[in-house]
Amino acid sequence: MKEKFENIADIYGTPVYVYFEDILLKRAKKVKEVFEDLNFLPTVAVKANNNPALLKILEEMGFGADILGEGELLACTLAGISPDKIVWNGNGKTFEQKEYMIKNKVKYVNVDSFEEFNYLWKEENNIELFLRVNPDIDAKTHPYISTGLKKHKFGMSFTQAEDLLKKYSERISGFHLHIGSQITEVLPFKEALEKTYELAKKYNIRKINIGGGWGIKYKSENELDLNILRKELLPTLKNFDLIINEIGRFIFAPAGFLLTKVVMVKKTETKTFVVTESGMNHLIRPALYGAYHEIEVLDKSGPVEKVDVVGPLCESGDFLAKDIELNLPKIGDLIVVKNAGAYGFSMANNYNGTTQPAEVLVKKDGSLKLIRKKQKVEELFSSCII
Ligand SMILES: Cc1ncc(COP(=O)(O)O)c(C=O)c1O
Numbered sequence: 001m002k003e004k005f006e007n008i009a010d011i012y013g014t015p016v017y018v019y020f021e022d023i024l025l026k027r028a029k030k031v032k033e034v035f036e037d038l039n040f041l042p043t044v045a046v047k048a049n050n051n052p053a054l055l056k057i058l059e060e061m062g063f064g065a066d067i068l069g070e071g072e073l074l075a076c077t078l079a080g081i082s083p084d085k086i087v088w089n090g091n092g093k094t095f096e097q098k099e100y101m102i103k104n105k106v107k108y109v110n111v112d113s114f115e116e117f118n119y120l121w122k123e124e125n126n127i128e129l130f131l132r133v134n135p136d137i138d139a140k141t142h143p144y145i146s147t148g149l150k151k152h153k154f155g156m157s158f159t160q161a162e163d164l165l166k167k168y169s170e171r172i173s174g175f176h177l178h179i180g181s182q183i184t185e186v187l188p189f190k191e192a193l194e195k196t197y198e199l200a201k202k203y204n205i206r207k208i209n210i211g212g213g214w215g216i217k218y219k220s221e222n223e224l225d226l227n228i229l230r231k232e233l234l235p236t237l238k239n240f241d242l243i244i245n246e247i248g249r250f251i252f253a254p255a256g257f258l259l260t261k262v263v264m265v266k267k268t269e270t271k272t273f274v275v276t277e278s279g280m281n282h283l284i285r286p287a288l289y290g291a292y293h294e295i296e297v298l299d300k301s302g303p304v305e306k307v308d309v310v311g312p313l314c315e316s317g318d319f320l321a322k323d324i325e326l327n328l329p330k331i332g333d334l335i336v337v338k339n340a341g342a343y344g345f346s347m348a349n350n351y352n353g354t355t356q357p358a359e360v361l362v363k364k365d366g367s368l369k370l371i372r373k374k375q376k377v378e379e380l381f382s383s384c385i386i
């Protein structure tokens, strides 16, 4: 791997997101195989990674997509994902977006609220409606990425879903569930599904979208065990005619690495700081959730020291890791941040007038392909009017 990363830095410069096609294919295959004996439509959550070249790889494997709006729909169109495999999500859908999705023949929508149904979906059209229910189940994940408790902004209560079913049952084809992200235990998924199935039985709802949230190993936690997930969910899922899921992190995270350069190593009275080109502008997860990402210095000749790896931005919260043991690098050394393929580039931003990294794909045969150019400073203000 070291030579590969050095080679990529030589050719494309840094910072750069690097994705390995072989890992991506392996992860996607696992997701696809979980319920392949059922009528199963696996979809990829585009919010986790919207690079059309990567989405195209998944499209070729049969994946559909979960999108939030026009931007993510465009990424899917560029990737060749057919609209009849696309699910439209979101808790803030507008009338104009609805027209756009209908015009573009998007097949499924997850209706987030009772109010949304009444505002947008009462009249007949060609989109299949799934009601997003909030099962009030604790996903046991970070509070910012937990979505299935009553206090969260997502979904409608079972009572509200029933009220809609009583009046509009012929308009509603399925239920949608998404209780959070980075969930590593099977039980919350099982409980949420079984609770929803009770209602589905009562109103003869035959389609279910079980959402995403399948967790990976970032540090000491175990990855969600897909064999156990299958075993526990299958008896209930067998009662449905169509099962959809929406997976982001599980597919993308382990396939992606942020390769960036050390710009300074500084010592204060209490700490050693390794300053890199990239901070919360290129990978915001540590700053936003206190998330852990393993970091490796490619040149391991330095002594191991406890350091903070930080970005160059004007924020104390601008860090990639805190108090980690690292071979002390020198200015110009390369570091890689692991498990950065999901919610890495897709959440990158231009804070402090900085530019976004390039993205490179390492293909199965080892060859390299630039799949997004590094952003140029001149592009930053191209839409401003002075
Ligand atoms: C509605 C919905 N579906 C799917 C996902 C994908 O989640 P994950 O990347 O955890 O699989 C998300 C994000 O949590 C989401 O909000």
Ligand SMILES: N[C@@H](CCCC[NH3+])C(=O)O
Residues within 6 Å of the ligand: 047, 145, 181, 182, 285, 342, 343
């Ligand atoms: N962006 C989050 C997950 C939220 C998923 C979208 N509902 C993360 O980086 O972990």
